[in-house]
Amino acid sequence: MTGKNAVVFIDNKKEMLADVSDKIWGYAEVGLQEHKSAKLLADILAEYGFKVDYGVAGMPTAFVATWGEGQPKIGFLAEYDALPHLSQRPITYREPLIEDAPGHGCGHNLYGAGVLGAVLGLQAEMKADQLAGSIVFFGCPAEETLVGKVFMAREGLFNDLDLALTWHPSQLNTTWSGSSNAMNSVKFNFHGRTAHAAGDPHNGRSALDAVELMNIGVNYLREHVIPDARMHYVITNGGGEPNVVPDKAQVWYYVRAPRRQDVDEIFQRVVRIAEGATLMTDTSMDYQIIAAAYNYLPNDIISKVMLQSLKELGAPDWSEDDIAFARELTDTFKDMKEKTLRSYNSYERYKDVYLHNEVIDPIDKGKTMAGSTDVADVSWISPTGQLTTACIALGTPGHSWQFVSCSGMSIGHKGMILAAKAMAVTGSKLLRNPELVAEARAEFKAKTKDSPYKCALPAAAQPPLDQLPDHSH
Numbered sequence: 001m002t003g004k005n006a007v008v009f010i011d012n013k014k015e016m017l018a019d020v021s022d023k024i025w026g027y028a029e030v031g032l033q034e035h036k037s038a039k040l041l042a043d044i045l046a047e048y049g050f051k052v053d054y055g056v057a058g059m060p061t062a063f064v065a066t067w068g069e070g071q072p073k074i075g076f077l078a079e080y081d082a083l084p085h086l087s088q089r090p091i092t093y094r095e096p097l098i099e100d101a102p103g104h105g106c107g108h109n110l111y112g113a114g115v116l117g118a119v120l121g122l123q124a125e126m127k128a129d130q131l132a133g134s135i136v137f138f139g140c141p142a143e144e145t146l147v148g149k150v151f152m153a154r155e156g157l158f159n160d161l162d163l164a165l166t167w168h169p170s171q172l173n174t175t176w177s178g179s180s181n182a183m184n185s186v187k188f189n190f191h192g193r194t195a196h197a198a199g200d201p202h203n204g205r206s207a208l209d210a211v212e213l214m215n216i217g218v219n220y221l222r223e224h225v226i227p228d229a230r231m232h233y234v235i236t237n238g239g240g241e242p243n244v245v246p247d248k249a250q251v252w253y254y255v256r257a258p259r260r261q262d263v264d265e266i267f268q269r270v271v272r273i274a275e276g277a278t279l280m281t282d283t284s285m286d287y288q289i290i291a292a293a294y295n296y297l298p299n300d301i302i303s304k305v306m307l308q309s310l311k312e313l314g315a316p317d318w319s320e321d322d323i324a325f326a327r328e329l330t331d332t333f334k335d336m337k338e339k340t341l342r343s344y345n346s347y348e349r350y351k352d353v354y355l356h357n358e359v360i361d362p363i364d365k366g367k368t369m370a371g372s373t374d375v376a377d378v379s380w381i382s383p384t385g386q387l388t389t390a391c392i393a394l395g396t397p398g399h400s401w402q403f404v405s406c407s408g409m410s411i412g413h414k415g416m417i418l419a420a421k422a423m424a425v426t427g428s429k430l431l432r433n434p435e436l437v438a439e440a441r442a443e444f445k446a447k448t449k450d451s452p453y454k455c456a457l458p459a460a461a462q463p464p465l466d467q468l469p470d471h472s473h
């Protein structure tokens, strides 16, 4: 099979890769704070002869590691950020490892280690067969807040790639062929005037009133935007005490829709509602765009090569212990499993299956997932392929302690090793068949010719290094 040297290499490094994954799992660092995780990956890449450029695009935990020469140039996207409050032991009942600490509820520890395996495997394959081309490992921080890749994209770091490959830990072994919602993450700050809330409220101008009126306005807007749009908010500052009219208040919004243009249009309407709230309350307002991501643009050619590679390798070889673990864990989210599987039209098929045991054709073709990812921005700059492997029990909710649990034990390890192999094999096929790269690029050009990528971040936006992310895709 094509990619045999890569597969043998990854098999030989299985324990090292699981160890890297477990270390990142243990560090559990949230976005832009992933100092130990990023360094661990970058140091190993340097050991293997990659040229590492550390701290790129204004983010200390973002890096680019390159090996090889000339074309084609294949980029591999890696993530390693954790989620707040999800700390969990790798067991089948809820018990935090460290109370209230972050945890890898999206499996990005596996994500980073899997991409490491893929590039080292492909490097071994290229050395063995003297294949020309270069591989670039992108260490992308803060995916959960849609920050890392968007700032890296604005810096032009993906511009000279021929194509990009990545994966995501999942419950299914397949490829990602659908889209994701584009999104703006925006903080609205209202400014009023303090006063004693009982003594002289007539002198006060409440910034909190403005926030509440803005939210009411947006809730009325819902009926008059496309049904696929999503608008959600949290009040991040609602004042101090009831007896002080708040002169400062803040509300944080996510606005999502299936196309970048839809988000731009709806967002302008949300801004006008915020302005309306200032008129009603005699306050003022400014806003800060924290993140702005595109919708994901799938590439059918790369997806096809990835799927074929996954099929050649086959689903992970689950042990009886793995299955027993997944079965026990399933008891904690049984009702959710049914709903998830019904949405996949796979309920009957997988009702009594606990770990995905086959490789299937994509189930999301032509669909848009409601969530967002910053991989999407890369997909508008370079043809991008993304596969998924089973790293969690079937039906496991996203961003959950159950996800953290599977990400830190053999189920996650096995899915990660399969992903590493499938990406390396895909890379090998693409390097050996320049016509595939040309076809993928032609598809990409046709899909983007009318709307070339234009980073949606304002020119002045800076990576939010001082903010601990508390919300995620």
Ligand SMILES: [Zn+2]
Binding pocket: 106, 107, 108, 143, 168
């Ligand atoms: Zn994720």
